[in-house]
Amino acid sequence: MDAYGDWPNQPLDNLVAHEMVHAVMAATTSMGTAAGAGQMPKWFTEGAAEFLPGGDVRLNNVLTGGTSAASVIAELDNIQGSNWDTTDIQYSAAYVATRMLHEEIKNNGTSAGAADGVKDLMQWLAADNTRTLDGYLSTYTSFSGANDFIDNHVQGATNGVDFINNTLDLANADGGGIGGLYADGGAVRSFASAVPDIDNYSSDPLANFSESFPTGSRAIQLASTQSLQFQIGANSGEIIEIDLVGVNAGNLGIADIDLTTDWDGAISRFDAALDAVNSQRSRMGAAQNRLESAAASMEVGIENTSASRSRIVDADYAQETAELTRSNILNQAQIAMISQANSMPNVVLSLLA
Template identity: 30%
Template sequence: MALYINTNVSAMQANYNLSQTSNAMSSSLEKLSTGLRINSAADDPAGLTISNTLQAQIKGLGQAIQNSNDGINMIQTAAGALTEVTNLIQSMRTLAVSASNTAVNDTASRQADQYQINSAISSLKNIAATTAFGNVKLLNGNFGYNTQITTPNDISGMGVAASATNLNYLGNISMQIKQQATQAYMTGAFLGTSASGAGGTIAFSINTLDSAGNIINTQAITATIASGVSGSAALTNIVNAINQFSGTTQVFAALNTAAASGEVDLGSVQYGSKFSFSISPVTVSSGASGVVSGQLSGATATGGQDLVVQVGIGTAASAGDTLTANYIAGNSSGTSGQFVIADTASTNKYVGFYANLTLTSGSGGSGTVTTGNSALSASFEATANPNWTTAVGMLNTGSQVNVGVLAKNSATFQIGANAGQLVSMVINNLTPDALGFSAGLGESVSQINVQTLSGAQNAIQVLDAANTEVSVIASSLGAFQTNTLQSNVNSLSIAQTNLSASNAAIQDTNMAAEMTNFTRLQILMKSGIAMLSQANQIPSALLTLLQ
């Protein structure tokens, strides 16, 4: 081979090989120190693209697993609250069974049972209002069907029963009153006269009647008439005697002074056709004879009529369902109460919908109630039910009125690493206003009253229905937790493991193979340095030729 002084080809080749070995050794050191086979795009461009995609999936799966676990914790929070709801409902049912034992329980005992039930209802409302996961309420309809009311004068509550699922109606809610509610009444039960007597008593009974006209309660009443008293003064004594038993008889008396010598008008404190009353033949003592006249041989009141409302949801009210309201007395004196309309017939359009309507009047008869007869004076209206005359209703009987809107929300969970991998579930409203409608009695848990036998019997049925409703919801939550969320956690954990293994095969360093390669490069590095040193000595050998 040719020998040159200016160009040492052998040294250049040795230096090039040493440089390549040095680069390879640096790459090997990086792989061994990081544990990664791909430390930059230059290491494996295609592999880097695949690895980045896999890593995004792996991280997404990890978050999806966390999401599912959070969902499980949320469901467990709701289920824990439902346990206490069930305990309260069962406790209330026990009280209703006790109150039904009217042979041994007097009025005070049944009233005490009702006080306990009212306390339990308050607890149910509190549970529904406060049960939350973080700041998210769980049982107040936040994840179910909820309503917004736009006419608060007429409607105190509105929603979908806890038993309702998969509704096919949503949107604006409109109502139209087809028939206003009235009370049973009797005008001229007692008439004043100009005569006066030596004083005596007027004795009679007021009988409470059911919708079939059967007597369900009788209250004996005696009015004392003083000597020389006649006309409206005598009638006032009768009014006072009747009204002191109004809590028992559910009948009020009012003095109508518009009549010639005055008259006593009677009216029910309840609305609708389910309640009426009668008075038994009147016994007048000799000293009071001739002081009063009227229905002295006994009479039955003119029956009241029910509130009938046509409801439309998402459609005109005229195309909706016509519902008869159930009147729920607010207290024993009848000075407050509400109407409940509940769509419970399976053939109807809006099964599960309910609304609580207040007692309202209004010009042109636009409220929910009206006086049953024009002969009933303003004084009677004010005496028998003073509250309703102060609230002006908006549900005009001539046309439909928009009263609110019904919308659906649901609890939605992202349970996968990709868009669209969502599941959702509905947690119905579990306030006492929404529980118990599946009994088909037109009343909810919040409206049960065990102070009468019929009320206690209805309460048992309503609470049985509520207990079933809560059990079904609790079961659906448990099934969703086990079959959807927990199963998803198990599935995603396996997928995450498999994807991590695939990514490791692409991204991670095979330490054994790389260490073997590193050892080889170490030997080449030492050999290359030694050979470069030898190659650098070749030009100096030419000096011997110049001597």
């Protein structure tokens, strides 16, 4: 959900206007100072940003979507309690509170420019970035501060609900923006035309800017300072050669940069230096991958060679054990036969006796 919800045909101009209000307030009021941070109520900063282009369309969508006017006003409790969650109902609540503040200043304010409503308040805040909304309200209205205004006026009795139901006209062509028909009696300012488009420029929109466009190639050619050769195989010519370059400020062309006199040229030179460094990193990474691949290949070769040597030199334990058993059996058989042969003469002599 962006600052203007998901409505169809939502003008981008109004979104830009909303954010520009924040930017201007941060640059000109206490909203943008460390001392004033948090002193400007969220309902006012968001409500003012809604009020510039007009918040009637968003509020009308919230109400026709089933949310009651009382629920919109009650949402200010969450906003005051720092529970800002950028919902349409919260933007609408902030817008209603700011519209009511606008009317209160115009009708009952005591400052010299009170007839301008919130515009007078903004000019007062911008005149001194230590000023706060509480300071304006306590000085030029009957309220002691922002909380008093919300609690006892916007949420007091049925003021806020009555303002939505009886004062705001959400069905007309005017979007409710500051300076428009229903906020200030001016010309009708629709939601889409609150910030008019500008076409057919009569002058160069960049006339007040210093324009500088880089020309030519910015590539830096780094000369090789050393060449390394790595033998990666058993045969001649199986090598990997890596060229090293001097990657320093001098070679990169940034040693003599003066940011005070040539800031624009410095950016181009820094970009070129970064490109050169990245290029060398890519080259070194590729060389590293080649070396790692060669090392892995050699490790496989070593493993295969070791396996071959083992098959040639190492004994086959099972085969040798079988041969030993066979030899033992044959030896025992021979011994038995010899023993039997030696006993035969004695047997014959015993028969003749």
